[in-house]
Each structure stands twice: as structure tokens, then as C-alpha cells.
Amino acid sequence: MRQRRPDKLTADDRRCFEELFLPHLDAAYNLARWITRRDQDARDVVQNAYVNAFKGFRGFSGGAKSRAWFLTIVRNAAYDWIKKHAPEEKLIPYEEEKHGDIISINDFNDELASEERREQLKRALERLPLELREVIILYELERLTYKELAVALGVPIGTVMSRLSRARRRLQEGAEYGT
Amino acid sequence: MDCNEARRLLEACVDGEMELTRQLDLEAHVAGCTACRKAAEAATKIRDAIHMNMPVYKAPPDLKSKVQAVLRKECGSEIGWIPAIRRPLLCAAAVLAVCGLSVAAWMKASSDKERALIAQAVWDHSHSLLVDHLLDVTASDQHVVKAWFTGKLGYGPPVVDLSEAGYKLAGGRLDILENRQVPAIVYRHQDHVINEFVWPAANRAIDFDVQSHQGYSMCGWNKSGFNYLIVSDLSQADTEEFEDHVRERTE
Numbered sequence: 001m002r003q004r005r006p007d008k009l010t011a012d013d014r015r016c017f018e019e020l021f022l023p024h025l026d027a028a029y030n031l032a033r034w035i036t037r038r039d040q041d042a043r044d045v046v047q048n049a050y051v052n053a054f055k056g057f058r059g060f061s062g063g064a065k066s067r068a069w070f071l072t073i074v075r076n077a078a079y080d081w082i083k084k085h086a087p088e089e090k091l092i093p094y095e096e097e098k099h100g101d102i103i104s105i106n107d108f109n110d111e112l113a114s115e116e117r118r119e120q121l122k123r124a125l126e127r128l129p130l131e132l133r134e135v136i137i138l139y140e141l142e143r144l145t146y147k148e149l150a151v152a153l154g155v156p157i158g159t160v161m162s163r164l165s166r167a168r169r170r171l172q173e174g175a176e177y178g179t
Numbered sequence: 180m181d182c183n184e185a186r187r188l189l190e191a192c193v194d195g196e197m198e199l200t201r202q203l204d205l206e207a208h209v210a211g212c213t214a215c216r217k218a219a220e221a222a223t224k225i226r227d228a229i230h231m232n233m234p235v236y237k238a239p240p241d242l243k244s245k246v247q248a249v250l251r252k253e254c255g256s257e258i259g260w261i262p263a264i265r266r267p268l269l270c271a272a273a274v275l276a277v278c279g280l281s282v283a284a285w286m287k288a289s290s291d292k293e294r295a296l297i298a299q300a301v302w303d304h305s306h307s308l309l310v311d312h313l314l315d316v317t318a319s320d321q322h323v324v325k326a327w328f329t330g331k332l333g334y335g336p337p338v339v340d341l342s343e344a345g346y347k348l349a350g351g352r353l354d355i356l357e358n359r360q361v362p363a364i365v366y367r368h369q370d371h372v373i374n375e376f377v378w379p380a381a382n383r384a385i386d387f388d389v390q391s392h393q394g395y396s397m398c399g400w401n402k403s404g405f406n407y408l409i410v411s412d413l414s415q416a417d418t419e420e421f422e423d424h425v426r427e428r429t430e
Binding site for chain 1: 187190191194196225226228229230232233234235236237238239242243245246247249250251253254305306
């Protein structure tokens with residue numbers, strides 16, 4: 001990496017940074033929107049996240065993991081926002097369900113038009129507790145791997161697996177009965 | 180492997196997140212256990228249903244310029260300075276009303292089946308890049324790649340040499356489409372990775388024009404009894420060109 005003045009980021013840095021991270025704007029907004037649930041809040045979170053990432057840019061080693069690194073920062077910015085503006089959303093610990101049960105085979109109703117199916121899933125997703133909502137968004141939409149998820153969420157891979165599993169089960173139940 | 184362990188690992192397996200050796204153990208168990216097989220089918224169904232119907236929010240059009248503005252501000256200042264991004268509450272209500280939910284435009288595929296196939300192919304492609312599982316066999320010789328698939332599947336898909344056209348054969352891997360193992364042939368072109376799925380068109384022949392899906396270009400056709408499905412981050416024009424090269428060289 002080229003030499004920089006010790007405490008300032010330059011216009012060159014900014015151009016380089018924008019080139020790397022502006023392509024992830026949609027992903028950042030999507031994640032922030034699902035965590036905060038509101039458009040204006042998501043916008044604020046995204047802007048904060050970009051500033052935070054820019055400041056940490058020097059600590060970033062580059063390479064293929066830029067997306068996961070950046071989304072982790074977006075997620076942290078969203079949590080900061082929640083702590084400040086919506087502490088009631090603060091993670092309520094959910095009981096660990098026991099694992100190894102057979103998942104019911106009832107599928108999403110095949111007869112439903114796909115529009116309707118998507119609407120059902122969206123509502124079920126909105127009702128998920130934050131810690132399950134974020135894991136499914138980061139995995140399904142942002143394509144983080146288990147390993148990247150473990151780093152982003154600061155939990156062991158086993159917890160990633162069990163949260164993902166619970167999230168899916170709840171989405172399935174939600175889409176079947178809870179609309 | 181017993182049922183408890185199998186159940187614990189099923190979803191990771193469905194997600195393609197398991198090491199190959201453990202995956203083989205699990206597959207061996209599932210093959211001989213009806214209950215676990217049903218659980219695996221259920222897990223696949225749930226994953227696919229969620230996968231295909233996931234709603235996506237797109238960033239509002241003006242957000243990019245706002246981000247650029249705060250970054251410009253950041254440049255001229257000390258690192259420790261934190262910008263006060265204020266929230267104009269009055270505007271928020273208006274913006275919310277106008278903006279609404281912009282669920283990402285879903286592709287205009289002709290049928291649900293095709294849509295599922297395309298979504299799965301894109302998933303396979305992006306996943307192959309993410310989990311470092313791009314290649315099961317690394318070889319630039321098309322005969323070696325073809326022979327490898329024949330050994331695994333009992334049939335060898337057409338593998339063509341496109342080096343003259345600038346596409347370097349990197350190798351192949353087994354991937355999953357429509358719950359079947361299918362050959363994925365991997366080419367590289369400059370910085371781009373191209374996944375070419377090729378499988379017998381016995382059940383259903385595919386054919387669709389170049390289109391864009393979640394940032395990837397793709398197209399599909401069938402020729403001489405095989406389906407071809409291309410996914411890559413090439414431009415749509417380059418994807419068409421790639422299709423022409425492959426078509427030309429397959430019998």
C-alpha cells in the first residue's frame with residue numbers, strides 16, 4: 001500500500017475506497033433496512049457505515065473479502081443505531097431449541113402465486129427477532145459463508161448453524177400459518 | 180455416523196458448507212436412512228423456498244450521492260472527527276411514503292421451474308467463488324476434464340477448448356442443479372470466472388436469452404441432447420459471445 005500521511009485520508013484514498021465499496025451500496029442498504037426496518041434509519045446507518053469503513057480503510061488488507069468486511073461494519077453501525085434509538089429492540093436472548101428434531105415436511109404452499117409467497121415470506125421475516133433476521137439476510141441475500149458469518153456476528157460457527165436453522169424453521173412456520 | 184449427528188449436519192450439507200470428507204460420510208448415512216433422507220429433502224425444500232422468494236431492498240437512488248458527500252467531508256478533516264448526520268424527521272415520513280418497498284425486479288423467466296433453475300445456478304456460481312470450491316479437478320486439457328466427469332457421473336459432457344478465443348479452461352467440479360449432480364466446467368477470461376453447467380437434456384431442454392440476475396449474466400440453450408447454462412460476471416454482450424464460441428465448437 002502506498003504511503004499516506006499519518007492522520008488524514010486523501011482524495012486519492014477516497015476514490016480508491018469508493019471504487020471498492022460503492023458497488024456494495026445496495027447490499028449495505030438492504031442489510032441496514034432489514035435490521036432497522038425503516039428507510040430513513042437505514043439511510044443513516046449506511047452513511048455512518050461508509051464513514052466508519054473509510055476510517056478503518058487503512059486497517060483493511062484488501063482482497064476478496066472486502067464485501068464481508070464491509071458488511072460487518074454495516075451491521076455494527078446498525079447495532080450502534082439500535083442501541084441509541086431503539087433499545088427495546090435490543091437482543092432478547094432466545095432459548096436455544098433442542099436440535100435434531102425432524103423438520104416438518106409441509107412446504108410453503110405450492111399453489112400460491114409467487115408474488116403472494118414472497119409477500120408471506122417478507123412478513124414472516126419482519127417478525128423474526130433481530131438475531132435470526134440478520135443471520136438469514138447475511139446468508140441468503142448477502143451470500144456470506146458460515147465462516148464469514150461467524151466473524152461478522154462474533155459467534156462460533158455452531159451458533160451460526162443453529163441460528164440459521166431456527167430462522168428457517170420460523171420462516172417456514174410463519175409462511176404457513178402466521179400471515 | 181448416527182442420526183443425531185446427521186441431523187445436526189444436514190443443513191450445512193444442503194448449504195454446501197461441509198468439507199468433502201464429512202459430506203461423503205453424511206451422504207452414506209442418508210442413503211441408508213429413510214428418516215434422514217426425508218429430513219434432508221425437507222431441508223432442501225425450505226432452503227429453496229426461502230431462497231427463491233427472499234425480498235430485497237434496493238438502495239434509494241439518491242443515497243449514493245449522499246454517501247459520496249459524507250466521504251468528501253471526511254477527507255478534509257481529522258480522522259477522529261465524526262460527522263453529525265442528522266435525521267430530518269419531517270422528510271422521513273414523506274420519503275417513506277414515496278419510497279415504499281422496492282422488491283428487486285425478478286427476472287422474466289417463462290416458468291417457475293426455469294426461475295428456480297436460474298436462481299440455483301446463480302447461487303451455485305456465487306457460492307463456488309465464495310467457499311473456495313470452484314474446482315474439483317484442475318486441468319487445462321479438455322480431455323482430462325471430460326474424463327474426470329465420466330469417471331464421476333458415467334457420462335462425459337462436451338468440453339471444448341476455447342483458448343484461441345481467449346477463454347482459458349480452468350477445470351471442473353460437480354455441482355447441484357434441480358437436485359441432481361451436474362458437471363460445472365470452469366473457464367477464466369481476464370479477471371472473470373465463467374461457470375458452464377452442462378447436463379443431459381433428457382427431462383427438459385432449456386433455452387433462454389442472455390439476461391442479468393443478481394449482477395450476473397446468464398444464458399441457456401440446448402444442443403445435441405445437452406443443456407448448457409452459463410453464469411458469469413461477464414457483460415451480457417460478452418456472455419453472448421462466449422455462447423457463440425461454445426456453440427460453434429460443440430457438435
